[in-house]
Amino acid sequence: MKPLTIIALLAAMFATAASAQSLVERAARDEVAHMASEEPAMLEAFSKARATLDDFLQKAAKPREGTSNYALKVAVSDGRNTEYFWVHRFAGNGDQFSGHLGNEPRIVKRYKFDERFTFNRAQIVDWTYVDQSANAMLGNFTACALLTKETAANAEAFKRRYGFKCS
Numbered sequence: 001m002k003p004l005t006i007i008a009l010l011a012a013m014f015a016t017a018a019s020a021q022s023l024v025e026r027a028a029r030d031e032v033a034h035m036a037s038e039e040p041a042m043l044e045a046f047s048k049a050r051a052t053l054d055d056f057l058q059k060a061a062k063p064r065e066g067t068s069n070y071a072l073k074v075a076v077s078d079g080r081n082t083e084y085f086w087v088h089r090f091a092g093n094g095d096q097f098s099g100h101l102g103n104e105p106r107i108v109k110r111y112k113f114d115e116r117f118t119f120n121r122a123q124i125v126d127w128t129y130v131d132q133s134a135n136a137m138l139g140n141f142t143a144c145a146l147l148t149k150e151t152a153a154n155a156e157a158f159k160r161r162y163g164f165k166c167s
Contacts, residue, residue, distance in 0.1 A: 045141035045142045049127055049139065056139060069128070071087060071090070072097070073087070073125050095122075099117070137163050144164065
């Protein structure tokens with residue numbers, strides 16, 4: 001299985017299980033997590049995100065009052081490694097998109113934090129936004145996949161903290 005590097009907005013930053021850091025501490029540090037692309041939970045996350053992408057893009061185009069932090073997670077490769085970045089302030093039409101990199105690159109270093117870049121729809125693997133009225137982060141299916149590798153207590157604490165609902 002080929003490992004993938006996942007970098008996420010709030011909820012997908014997990015180090016190895018041996019780490020003594022709390023989930024909140026690891027999230028604050030924007031740490032990198034590795035998960036194989038063939039992991040069933042990650043494949044399911046990608047599938048859910050892609051199946052609901054059009055609805056998300058409609059919401060992002062006309063954000064409802066009380067919602068914010070609309071972002072897309074995009075796969076970027078350097079030919080050998082793939083790293084996933086949250087992309088903010090994005091715009092797109094059909095298959096072509098552009099936006100600003102929301103994470104500091106750790107492996108695929110051809111871009112810089114907040115750099116504007118172009119990508120295509122096939123590179124989008126997840127989406128997220130925050131609904132303040134519901135005190136919830138929506139989407140971010142890849143974070144839910146990563147939570148399957150955490151202890152039940154840590155995963156539940158993290159979901160409560162960030163308003164996650166993984167199904």
